[in-house]
Amino acid sequence: MTKHFINLDDLSNDDLQQIIDQAIALKKQHKAGEISNTLKNKTLAMIFDKSSTRTRVSFETGMTQLGGHALFLSDKDIQLGRGEPITDSAVVISSMVDCIMLRVSSHADINTFADYSSVPIINALSDESHPCQLLADMMTYQEHNGSIKGKTVAWIGDGNNMCHTYMQAAKAFGFTLNIATPKGYEPDQSFVDQYTDYINLCKDANSACNDVDLVVTDVWASMGQEAEQKKRELDFEDFQVDKNLMSQAKSDAVFMHCLPAHRGEEVSADVIDGKQSLVWGEAENRLHAQKALLLYLLG
Numbered sequence: 001m002t003k004h005f006i007n008l009d010d011l012s013n014d015d016l017q018q019i020i021d022q023a024i025a026l027k028k029q030h031k032a033g034e035i036s037n038t039l040k041n042k043t044l045a046m047i048f049d050k051s052s053t054r055t056r057v058s059f060e061t062g063m064t065q066l067g068g069h070a071l072f073l074s075d076k077d078i079q080l081g082r083g084e085p086i087t088d089s090a091v092v093i094s095s096m097v098d099c100i101m102l103r104v105s106s107h108a109d110i111n112t113f114a115d116y117s118s119v120p121i122i123n124a125l126s127d128e129s130h131p132c133q134l135l136a137d138m139m140t141y142q143e144h145n146g147s148i149k150g151k152t153v154a155w156i157g158d159g160n161n162m163c164h165t166y167m168q169a170a171k172a173f174g175f176t177l178n179i180a181t182p183k184g185y186e187p188d189q190s191f192v193d194q195y196t197d198y199i200n201l202c203k204d205a206n207s208a209c210n211d212v213d214l215v216v217t218d219v220w221a222s223m224g225q226e227a228e229q230k231k232r233e234l235d236f237e238d239f240q241v242d243k244n245l246m247s248q249a250k251s252d253a254v255f256m257h258c259l260p261a262h263r264g265e266e267v268s269a270d271v272i273d274g275k276q277s278l279v280w281g282e283a284e285n286r287l288h289a290q291k292a293l294l295l296y297l298l299g
Protein backbone atom coordinates (compact mmCIF):
# COMPACT_ATOMS: atom_id res chain seq x y z
CA MET A 1 0.00 0.00 0.00
CA THR A 2 1.23 3.53 -0.79
CA LYS A 3 2.41 5.39 2.32
CA HIS A 4 1.25 9.00 2.72
CA PHE A 5 2.16 11.72 5.22
CA ILE A 6 -1.00 13.78 5.57
CA ASN A 7 -1.14 13.94 9.35
CA LEU A 8 1.36 12.89 12.02
CA ASP A 9 -0.90 10.01 13.03
CA ASP A 10 -0.54 8.39 9.59
CA LEU A 11 2.74 7.00 10.93
CA SER A 12 3.37 4.89 13.99
CA ASN A 13 5.15 6.53 16.94
CA ASP A 14 8.16 4.30 16.26
CA ASP A 15 8.33 5.35 12.61
CA LEU A 16 8.09 9.04 13.57
CA GLN A 17 10.93 8.63 16.06
CA GLN A 18 12.96 6.74 13.46
CA ILE A 19 12.52 9.68 11.04
CA ILE A 20 13.71 12.16 13.69
CA ASP A 21 16.77 10.03 14.50
CA GLN A 22 17.54 9.61 10.80
CA ALA A 23 17.18 13.39 10.29
CA ILE A 24 19.77 14.07 13.01
CA ALA A 25 22.12 11.56 11.36
CA LEU A 26 21.54 13.06 7.88
CA LYS A 27 22.32 16.53 9.22
CA LYS A 28 25.65 15.30 10.61
CA GLN A 29 26.47 13.58 7.31
CA HIS A 30 25.64 16.74 5.37
CA LYS A 31 27.78 18.92 7.66
CA ALA A 32 30.63 16.43 7.22
CA GLY A 33 30.39 16.87 3.44
CA GLU A 34 29.14 13.35 2.73
CA ILE A 35 27.23 13.02 -0.56
CA SER A 36 24.20 10.74 -1.01
CA ASN A 37 22.46 9.82 -4.24
CA THR A 38 19.82 7.60 -2.68
CA LEU A 39 16.99 9.29 -4.62
CA LYS A 40 18.83 9.48 -7.97
CA ASN A 41 16.35 9.78 -10.86
CA LYS A 42 13.43 10.33 -8.46
CA THR A 43 11.18 13.38 -8.88
CA LEU A 44 9.17 15.19 -6.22
CA ALA A 45 6.30 17.37 -7.52
CA MET A 46 5.62 20.36 -5.23
CA ILE A 47 2.15 21.88 -5.67
CA PHE A 48 1.65 25.24 -3.96
CA ASP A 49 -1.49 27.38 -3.87
CA LYS A 50 -0.10 29.43 -0.94
CA SER A 51 3.20 31.24 -0.35
CA SER A 52 6.21 29.51 1.16
CA THR A 53 9.84 30.17 1.93
CA ARG A 54 10.99 27.32 4.20
CA THR A 55 8.86 24.51 2.80
CA ARG A 56 9.75 25.18 -0.79
CA VAL A 57 13.48 25.77 -0.21
CA SER A 58 13.85 22.75 2.10
CA PHE A 59 12.04 20.24 -0.12
CA GLU A 60 13.75 21.46 -3.29
CA THR A 61 17.21 21.51 -1.69
CA GLY A 62 16.55 18.19 0.03
CA MET A 63 15.81 16.46 -3.28
CA THR A 64 18.97 17.95 -4.78
CA GLN A 65 21.07 16.73 -1.85
CA LEU A 66 19.64 13.22 -2.25
CA GLY A 67 20.45 13.15 -5.96
CA GLY A 68 16.86 13.61 -7.16
CA HIS A 69 14.84 16.42 -8.69
CA ALA A 70 12.05 18.70 -7.44
CA LEU A 71 9.40 20.26 -9.66
CA PHE A 72 7.82 23.51 -8.43
CA LEU A 73 4.18 23.70 -9.58
CA SER A 74 2.36 26.90 -8.66
CA ASP A 75 -1.41 26.72 -8.98
CA LYS A 76 -1.10 29.84 -11.14
CA ASP A 77 0.76 27.81 -13.75
CA ILE A 78 -0.86 24.38 -13.73
CA GLN A 79 -4.34 23.44 -14.93
CA LEU A 80 -5.41 22.56 -11.37
CA GLY A 81 -5.56 26.31 -10.72
CA ARG A 82 -7.88 26.73 -13.73
CA GLY A 83 -10.35 24.15 -12.51
CA GLU A 84 -8.98 20.80 -13.72
CA PRO A 85 -10.41 18.31 -11.21
CA ILE A 86 -8.16 17.32 -8.30
CA THR A 87 -8.86 13.67 -9.08
CA ASP A 88 -7.66 14.00 -12.71
CA SER A 89 -4.60 16.00 -11.63
CA ALA A 90 -3.71 13.34 -9.05
CA VAL A 91 -3.93 10.48 -11.56
CA VAL A 92 -1.88 12.31 -14.20
CA ILE A 93 0.86 13.85 -12.02
CA SER A 94 1.34 10.67 -9.98
CA SER A 95 1.77 8.67 -13.21
CA MET A 96 4.96 10.65 -13.91
CA VAL A 97 6.61 11.50 -10.58
CA ASP A 98 7.65 9.50 -7.50
CA CYS A 99 6.20 11.65 -4.72
CA ILE A 100 3.91 14.70 -4.48
CA MET A 101 3.98 17.44 -1.88
CA LEU A 102 0.92 19.70 -1.63
CA ARG A 103 0.34 23.02 0.12
CA VAL A 104 -3.31 23.74 -0.56
CA SER A 105 -6.00 25.58 1.36
CA SER A 106 -8.35 22.70 1.94
CA HIS A 107 -7.27 19.64 3.88
CA ALA A 108 -10.06 17.67 2.20
CA ASP A 109 -8.38 18.34 -1.17
CA ILE A 110 -5.19 16.66 0.08
CA ASN A 111 -7.16 13.58 1.11
CA THR A 112 -8.90 13.49 -2.28
CA PHE A 113 -5.59 13.89 -4.07
CA ALA A 114 -4.15 10.99 -2.02
CA ASP A 115 -7.13 8.77 -2.86
CA TYR A 116 -6.35 9.12 -6.57
CA SER A 117 -2.54 9.20 -6.39
CA SER A 118 -0.42 6.16 -7.13
CA VAL A 119 2.58 7.67 -5.27
CA PRO A 120 3.11 9.01 -1.71
CA ILE A 121 1.46 12.35 -0.84
CA ILE A 122 2.96 14.79 1.68
CA ASN A 123 0.86 17.49 3.36
CA ALA A 124 3.04 20.61 3.27
CA LEU A 125 0.45 22.66 5.25
CA SER A 126 -3.31 22.72 5.08
CA ASP A 127 -5.97 24.63 6.97
CA GLU A 128 -6.03 21.64 9.37
CA SER A 129 -2.42 20.68 9.99
CA HIS A 130 1.29 21.11 9.28
CA PRO A 131 2.97 17.76 10.00
CA CYS A 132 6.29 18.53 8.23
CA GLN A 133 6.88 21.42 10.64
CA LEU A 134 6.41 19.13 13.63
CA LEU A 135 9.10 16.75 12.36
CA ALA A 136 11.52 19.69 12.39
CA ASP A 137 10.28 20.93 15.78
CA MET A 138 10.64 17.52 17.44
CA MET A 139 14.07 17.08 15.87
CA THR A 140 15.14 20.50 17.15
CA TYR A 141 13.96 19.84 20.69
CA GLN A 142 15.72 16.45 20.75
CA GLU A 143 18.98 17.94 19.44
CA HIS A 144 19.03 20.65 22.11
CA ASN A 145 17.37 19.06 25.14
CA GLY A 146 17.13 15.31 24.51
CA SER A 147 13.85 13.40 24.52
CA ILE A 148 10.63 15.43 24.81
CA LYS A 149 8.86 12.45 26.42
CA GLY A 150 7.36 13.45 29.78
CA LYS A 151 7.96 17.18 29.21
CA THR A 152 5.35 19.95 29.13
CA VAL A 153 4.86 22.29 26.18
CA ALA A 154 2.81 25.52 26.08
CA TRP A 155 0.94 26.47 22.91
CA ILE A 156 0.09 30.18 23.01
CA GLY A 157 -2.19 31.91 20.48
CA ASP A 158 -4.39 30.60 17.70
CA GLY A 159 -5.86 27.10 17.86
CA ASN A 160 -4.85 26.68 14.23
CA ASN A 161 -3.17 24.13 11.94
CA MET A 162 0.08 24.25 13.97
CA CYS A 163 -1.79 23.88 17.26
CA HIS A 164 -3.66 20.82 15.91
CA THR A 165 -0.40 19.20 14.88
CA TYR A 166 1.16 19.91 18.29
CA MET A 167 -1.85 18.09 19.79
CA GLN A 168 -1.07 15.08 17.60
CA ALA A 169 2.62 15.34 18.48
CA ALA A 170 1.78 15.32 22.21
CA LYS A 171 0.29 11.86 21.77
CA ALA A 172 2.95 10.58 19.38
CA PHE A 173 5.97 11.85 21.33
CA GLY A 174 4.57 11.56 24.86
CA PHE A 175 4.43 15.14 26.17
CA THR A 176 1.68 17.24 27.75
CA LEU A 177 0.41 20.25 25.78
CA ASN A 178 -0.96 23.27 27.66
CA ILE A 179 -3.06 25.36 25.26
CA ALA A 180 -4.00 29.02 25.78
CA THR A 181 -6.06 30.74 23.08
CA PRO A 182 -8.39 33.74 23.12
CA LYS A 183 -12.10 32.87 23.33
CA GLY A 184 -13.38 31.86 19.92
CA TYR A 185 -9.96 30.73 18.67
CA GLU A 186 -9.81 27.31 20.33
CA PRO A 187 -8.62 24.29 18.36
CA ASP A 188 -11.31 22.30 16.51
CA GLN A 189 -13.52 20.32 18.87
CA SER A 190 -12.76 17.10 16.98
CA PHE A 191 -9.06 17.53 17.89
CA VAL A 192 -9.90 18.43 21.50
CA ASP A 193 -12.01 15.27 21.77
CA GLN A 194 -9.42 13.04 20.13
CA TYR A 195 -6.38 14.32 22.06
CA THR A 196 -8.07 15.20 25.34
CA ASP A 197 -5.76 12.90 27.37
CA TYR A 198 -2.66 14.79 26.17
CA ILE A 199 -3.79 18.44 26.46
CA ASN A 200 -4.82 21.02 29.06
CA LEU A 201 -7.02 23.89 27.90
CA CYS A 202 -5.78 26.78 30.09
CA LYS A 203 -7.59 29.93 31.15
CA ASP A 204 -4.78 32.29 30.15
CA ALA A 205 -1.27 32.43 28.70
CA ASN A 206 0.43 32.80 32.10
CA SER A 207 -1.02 29.62 33.54
CA ALA A 208 -0.29 27.72 30.31
CA CYS A 209 3.40 28.65 30.55
CA ASN A 210 3.78 27.76 34.22
CA ASP A 211 6.87 25.54 34.64
CA VAL A 212 6.88 24.32 31.00
CA ASP A 213 9.92 23.12 29.03
CA LEU A 214 8.99 24.61 25.66
CA VAL A 215 6.86 27.60 24.61
CA VAL A 216 5.50 27.69 21.06
CA THR A 217 3.43 30.21 19.17
CA ASP A 218 2.42 31.10 15.60
CA VAL A 219 1.06 34.07 13.70
CA TRP A 220 -2.24 35.56 14.83
CA ALA A 221 -3.60 35.62 11.25
CA SER A 222 -2.67 32.63 9.10
CA MET A 223 -2.47 32.65 5.32
CA GLY A 224 -5.95 33.32 3.95
CA GLN A 225 -7.02 35.25 7.10
CA GLU A 226 -5.39 38.56 6.17
CA ALA A 227 -8.76 40.38 6.19
CA GLU A 228 -9.12 39.51 9.91
CA GLN A 229 -5.70 40.97 10.85
CA LYS A 230 -6.99 44.06 12.69
CA LYS A 231 -9.68 42.21 14.63
CA ARG A 232 -7.20 39.48 15.56
CA GLU A 233 -4.64 42.04 16.82
CA LEU A 234 -7.26 43.14 19.37
CA ASP A 235 -8.46 39.64 20.23
CA PHE A 236 -4.93 38.29 20.73
CA GLU A 237 -3.37 41.22 22.63
CA ASP A 238 -2.98 39.16 25.84
CA PHE A 239 -1.29 36.33 23.95
CA GLN A 240 2.11 37.75 23.04
CA VAL A 241 5.06 35.58 24.05
CA ASP A 242 7.31 38.14 25.76
CA LYS A 243 9.99 38.02 28.49
CA ASN A 244 7.37 38.14 31.21
CA LEU A 245 5.53 35.12 29.81
CA MET A 246 8.80 33.22 29.27
CA SER A 247 9.68 33.87 32.93
CA GLN A 248 6.70 31.66 33.93
CA ALA A 249 8.37 28.73 32.18
CA LYS A 250 11.33 26.71 33.52
CA SER A 251 14.56 28.70 33.60
CA ASP A 252 16.02 26.47 30.86
CA ALA A 253 12.85 26.51 28.74
CA VAL A 254 13.20 27.10 25.00
CA PHE A 255 11.06 28.97 22.47
CA MET A 256 9.97 27.83 19.00
CA HIS A 257 7.98 29.37 16.15
CA CYS A 258 7.41 27.82 12.71
CA LEU A 259 8.01 31.23 11.05
CA PRO A 260 7.29 33.58 9.37
CA ALA A 261 7.03 35.64 12.59
CA HIS A 262 5.60 39.07 13.37
CA ARG A 263 7.75 40.70 16.05
CA GLY A 264 5.61 42.85 18.33
CA GLU A 265 2.53 40.70 17.68
CA GLU A 266 2.63 37.02 18.68
CA VAL A 267 6.23 37.29 19.94
CA SER A 268 8.42 40.10 21.24
CA ALA A 269 11.73 40.74 19.50
CA ASP A 270 13.72 40.06 22.67
CA VAL A 271 12.26 36.54 22.91
CA ILE A 272 12.51 35.45 19.28
CA ASP A 273 15.99 36.98 18.94
CA GLY A 274 17.03 36.01 22.47
CA LYS A 275 19.00 33.15 24.03
CA GLN A 276 16.04 30.83 24.61
CA SER A 277 14.93 30.93 20.97
CA LEU A 278 15.65 27.93 18.73
CA VAL A 279 13.90 29.31 15.64
CA TRP A 280 16.88 29.36 13.25
CA GLY A 281 17.86 25.76 13.94
CA GLU A 282 14.18 24.84 13.77
CA ALA A 283 13.89 26.38 10.29
CA GLU A 284 17.12 24.74 9.09
CA ASN A 285 15.94 21.39 10.38
CA ARG A 286 13.04 21.42 7.92
CA LEU A 287 15.66 20.39 5.35
CA HIS A 288 17.03 17.43 7.28
CA ALA A 289 13.68 16.25 8.67
CA GLN A 290 12.11 16.23 5.21
CA LYS A 291 15.07 14.42 3.68
CA ALA A 292 14.49 11.70 6.29
CA LEU A 293 10.76 11.74 5.46
CA LEU A 294 11.44 11.41 1.71
CA LEU A 295 13.77 8.48 2.34
CA TYR A 296 11.12 6.86 4.56
CA LEU A 297 8.35 7.28 1.95
CA LEU A 298 10.45 6.39 -1.10
CA GLY A 299 13.08 4.15 0.45
Ligand code: CP
Binds near residue numbers: 054055056260
Ligand atom coordinates in the same frame (compact mmCIF):
# COMPACT_ATOMS: atom_id res chain seq x y z
N1 CP B 1 7.06 27.26 8.51
C1 CP B 1 6.74 27.22 7.21
O1 CP B 1 6.07 26.31 6.74
O2 CP B 1 7.27 28.24 6.47
P1 CP B 1 6.92 28.62 4.97
O3 CP B 1 5.49 29.08 4.95
O4 CP B 1 7.90 29.69 4.61
O5 CP B 1 7.08 27.38 4.11
Ligand code: NVA
Binds near residue numbers: 162
Ligand atom coordinates in the same frame (compact mmCIF):
# COMPACT_ATOMS: atom_id res chain seq x y z
N1 NVA C 1 -0.49 29.01 10.70
C1 NVA C 1 0.36 29.51 9.64
C2 NVA C 1 1.57 28.67 9.49
C3 NVA C 1 2.55 29.14 8.44
C4 NVA C 1 3.72 28.24 8.27
C5 NVA C 1 -0.45 29.56 8.34
O1 NVA C 1 -1.23 28.64 8.08
O2 NVA C 1 -0.30 30.54 7.60
